[in-house]
Amino acid sequence: MIFEWRELLHELEGFLLLPCGAGDKGKAPIDPDSGLPLKDWQNSAYTPQQIHQMPKHVICVGVRTGPDAENLLIVDIDGESALTYCTELCCCVEDSGWIIARDTDLTRLKVVFRITNDELSDQLALRGKIVISTCESPKEQIELFYGSGQCIVLGQHLASGGHYFWTGLPKQISKPSVAWEGLIQNLLKNKKISSQKVSPGCSWSDCVPCPICGRTELDCRITDDRSFIQCHKGHRWHPPDLSLGETIIAHEATWAYVGASENAIGPCANFKINETRKVTACIPGKSLLKDLNIRPARGGRANVGKVDWAIQGFAAVGIVLLAAEPGTGKTTLLYRVAEVIQEGKDFLNAVPVKQGSVLVIQGDEPENITMRKLNRMDVKGQFEILYGDKSLDTNSLSEIVRSKSWRVIIVDSLTTVLASSNCTTMDMTMAERLYELNKLASENNVLVLMTAHLNKPSRDGSGAPMKRKIIAWADISGVATISAAVNDAWGLTPKDNCFSLHALGKRHVEAGTEWILERFPEDYDWELKEVTDSLMPKEDANIKSLIVSFLGKN
Incomplete structure (x- = not known):
């Protein structure tokens, strides 16, 4: 049947x-x-x-x-x-x-x-x-x-x-x-994509993923010598708008835009390889080994089980995303993060933090709106703010991280600060850049706390947008591989008369961890009311500290 x-x-x-x-x-x-x-x-x-x-x-x-x-x-x-x-x-x-x-x-x-x-x-x-x-x-x-x-x-x-x-x-x-x-x-x-000849003397294969648009389906095509790409202009994935001769760097190569055409699939943009980075493989001899950074794997037990938390149980060094619908108050929540870390006070009046300097990079709101919010919040901490009228490339952000001038960098938001017409959040290149930035931040003991926009929600039977009760990785706007490029992510949604701050799970925070928050509209203050099915952060940290101490001694 x-x-x-x-x-x-x-x-x-x-x-x-x-x-x-x-x-x-x-x-x-x-x-x-x-x-x-x-x-x-x-x-x-x-x-x-x-x-x-x-x-x-x-x-x-x-x-x-x-x-x-x-x-x-x-x-x-x-x-x-x-x-x-x-x-x-x-x-x-x-x-x-x-x-x-x-x-x-x-x-x-x-x-x-x-x-x-x-x-x-x-x-x-x-x-x-x-x-x-x-x-x-x-x-x-x-x-x-x-x-x-x-x-x-x-x-x-x-x-x-x-x-x-x-x-x-x-x-x-x-x-x-x-x-x-x-x-x-x-x-x-040994990744291999099967090829199919489409004309005498010219052999093509599926270009997956496409280095130009990040598409993981089979519409983009590449020649077998890997020198020419036809990037399909689709609804979800599409090439950047470039002028003839402009280039884009992706997958260790520079690709030049050489014009538009149409193939059996539909309209496409054509890109010709302009420059590749040559990589020479060799087996190091003794003369080379002395210059390599080779160290013993066993580094002692002092750091067994330790995580370098900037905010206990919430955000460790590296990139952490905070995803929420517009109007949930995620920006004011991050201003409170900036304030307490700068001052060395507890986050949400309950969560220990490591004191340090904070830089907020604000791309979602103009300066006058931000100042109005900060005045209403009566913010005491003297953290610094960089206002972004245009996107900030990852090289600039990498330099900010590398300077170690700030222990915490708050980016509001991924879309408005880092994305551009040449590299949107839907581009595979964005995930690669975030991956490198995450690695750099982790190595330099810097927390990059970044807000993320969401995809449009599904609609109910009446055609109205459905209200999300929780946020999943699939809800975050951008190419799916962004989830592989960051350390952790949290979602923020309304719950009864409070808010649910819940972990999506990745490296340091277990998926399903939920903090119930109360927001006070008069001054945009936030408070932790309870942790669902677990201890409050300070109690949890004390128990883990005892365990880590025991492991270090034994």
Whole structure:
């Protein structure tokens, strides 16, 4: 029976689900109301209950993967040669707690894991689509889904007339075994995109991810000698507006804009490689080793378990995002952060901070509005403010970090301060720049606390925007790999008569941590009322300090 698969939907509670059935193969996300391809599916998610009630043109269900989906990784094994490739590397499909197979071809299946290795997660997120061919005829391959594309896990397989079935359950997902992690690392090192000749003497392949626009789908094209790109002008991903001859730096190369054209996919901008950075590989001999920064791995136990918190339990050094809807008061909350760190007082009257100098870079509000707020707040701390009439490039911000003149740098916001027409938050280049800035800030013991704008919310049955109760990584405006480029993120939403400040989770703060805040409208002051299901920050810090002290002595 066609709808039998829907009885398993409840097992997918908590996943970022997409109704599918569009396109010739019936695998593309579909608008349940119109039956047309779903717009902006990269930022959409549905519940099992919603999909269960959808009409019959929804024939299968896809899931989103990657950092936004709690580090979900799907390895798509497509064919007998692909299965053999895995087996020869000692990768058994039974190592996965959830296996998705097809009843019309048992050699085409998917294995699912949760990535717990932060470094591996960052590498996967920054690389985009990863495919390696294991056989050309018949076409067989292994593909990794992690933040790029969506993956069908339940329902009909239209092309074969079959259905997907499971061995194990989603709740049994575990981290990859040593063998599987080795295979993933191998695919990262030998990333390969299949090519297709489109005209005599000129061979093209899919450009994924596109260094120009950051697209992780298959619309942009690149020549096999990697010297020429046709960057598709789409709705979500699009090339920057440049004049002829202007250049953009991406993926260790300088690309020059050489004009517009149109191919089979549609309008595109053409870019020719202008300059590449030459990298010479060598094995260092003894004469070189003395100049390398090689140190013992064991550095003593004094710092076991320690995190360099600027704000205890909330923000450590590196980049931390604060994402919220307009009007929630996130800017006044950050002004209070600046005040207490400059003065060395408790944040929210309850959270210990490390005293230090603070610089606020304000790009969302003009100076007169900012001064009006600060006067109303009766701010005492003498922190400094840089007003940005235009975007501040990451090189300038890097110099500010490197100067060590400020222990904390507050940026309001990512979009208005760092983005530009040549590098928007939707560009893969933005994630790469944030990654380098995060690394630099961490090395220099500087906290960069940055506000982030949100995508437009989904609409309810009446067409009105739905109010978010919590914020997830997928809600943050920008390319998905931004989540891999920062240390932590928090969301701020109204909750009853208070506010929920909740952690999205990444490196230092566990996902789901929630602080209930009260905001006082008369002077924009904030106070911590309670921590959901946990101790207040000072109590928690005291217990952790005792544990760390014990570990250091033993």
